[in-house]
Amino acid sequence: MRGAVIYAPGDIRFEERPDPTIVAPADAIIRIAATCVCGSDLWPYRGIEPVRRPSPMGHEYAGIVEEAGREVRSVKPGDFVIGSFMASDGTCEICKAGYQSRCAHVEFAGAGGAQAEYLRVPLADGTLVATHGQPDPGLIPSLLAASDVLGTGWFGAVAADVRPGKTVAVVGDGAVGLLAVLAARELGAERIIAMSRHEPRQKLALEFGATDIVTERGDEGVARIKEMTGGYGAHSVIEAVGTQESMMQAIRSARPGGHVGYVGVAHGVQLPGEELFFAEVHLLGGPAPVRRFLPDLISRIENRSIDPGKVFDLTLPLDQAAEGYRAMDERRAIKTLLWP
Ligand SMILES: [Zn+2]
Numbered sequence: 001m002r003g004a005v006i007y008a009p010g011d012i013r014f015e016e017r018p019d020p021t022i023v024a025p026a027d028a029i030i031r032i033a034a035t036c037v038c039g040s041d042l043w044p045y046r047g048i049e050p051v052r053r054p055s056p057m058g059h060e061y062a063g064i065v066e067e068a069g070r071e072v073r074s075v076k077p078g079d080f081v082i083g084s085f086m087a088s089d090g091t092c093e094i095c096k097a098g099y100q101s102r103c104a105h106v107e108f109a110g111a112g113g114a115q116a117e118y119l120r121v122p123l124a125d126g127t128l129v130a131t132h133g134q135p136d137p138g139l140i141p142s143l144l145a146a147s148d149v150l151g152t153g154w155f156g157a158v159a160a161d162v163r164p165g166k167t168v169a170v171v172g173d174g175a176v177g178l179l180a181v182l183a184a185r186e187l188g189a190e191r192i193i194a195m196s197r198h199e200p201r202q203k204l205a206l207e208f209g210a211t212d213i214v215t216e217r218g219d220e221g222v223a224r225i226k227e228m229t230g231g232y233g234a235h236s237v238i239e240a241v242g243t244q245e246s247m248m249q250a251i252r253s254a255r256p257g258g259h260v261g262y263v264g265v266a267h268g269v270q271l272p273g274e275e276l277f278f279a280e281v282h283l284l285g286g287p288a289p290v291r292r293f294l295p296d297l298i299s300r301i302e303n304r305s306i307d308p309g310k311v312f313d314l315t316l317p318l319d320q321a322a323e324g325y326r327a328m329d330e331r332r333a334i335k336t337l338l339w340p
Helices: 039-045 137-146 149-159 175-186 199-208 218-228 244-253 273-279 290-302 318-329
Strands: 002-008 011-016 028-036 061-068 080-083 118-121 128-130 167-171 191-195 212-214 234-239 254-262 282-285 314-317 336-339
Touching: 002 318, 011 318, 028 080, 028 137, 028 318, 039 318, 061 118, 061 137, 080 137, 080 290, 128 290, 137 149, 137 290, 149 175, 149 234, 149 254, 149 282, 149 290, 167 175, 167 218, 167 244, 175 191, 175 199, 175 234, 191 199, 191 218, 199 212, 212 218, 218 244, 234 244, 244 254, 244 273, 314 318, 318 336
Parallel strands: 167 191, 167 234, 191 212, 234 254, 254 282, 314 336
Antiparallel strands: 002 011, 028 061, 028 118, 028 336, 061 080, 080 128
């Protein structure tokens, strides 16, 4: 098969790779129907995360089960499936509590590289969810979005305790931030403030349900949120960037007793203990337990009540993966979908 491999920052190659095979009896092999480039793929691409050896890329996938190991019960060859980027057994105490991304037997589902024609998914029963029959091709981008960015934005909203009638602020206007806006709307928030300085992203945020746009960042952004909420701050803040500035902007935008859901992969974030102590806010975040939300998200997509696939504003054939990275790196695209 062929797939995308990173050799060095800025160096993505699409090349011949060995076909994945069943290694453990709980594995499944998926024929990829659609995959995409993640904001987090840009960390190694930009050299912020080291690239020590050539590594297969991609951890977002939707596709058809080609082969299932002998222990796999919940999916079978021919099923159209979506899975989380973290493989989980679904049976340990952590999974049962809904934190499958930190399963006691967790494996990175993208280890084999989902930006390829085939992918081996470990722990298939606890990781994959089948759609109700073969999906309409028009739904595939939205189903693919559920595999990471939608599931992650949704977890951000749940972790931030978004509820009907509440005011929500979203820090970050990448695909996850935009889909956190959609999640907040679906969860009934009354006011959703998207913090964004980029016009096409503001437009999509408004389509997904944002009621207000704040263009200021850092302390000025915090001051705007306070001003808009009677001086209190937001009930719920979703952090979807992962930098020191965005994390502090999120914590300072929340009211005392409020909730921050942080889902941007943290890079060099250090929290000041004393400020945190007196902020008196709830903090919950981490790699999203996407698997917890998948059955619900798939149903909402199949009913056409949500259309998260709109975050893909660039679609390319898989063999042009390198251009997909470049477009996102240069902010010409919010998110690139790749068709094998
Ligand atoms: Zn588990």
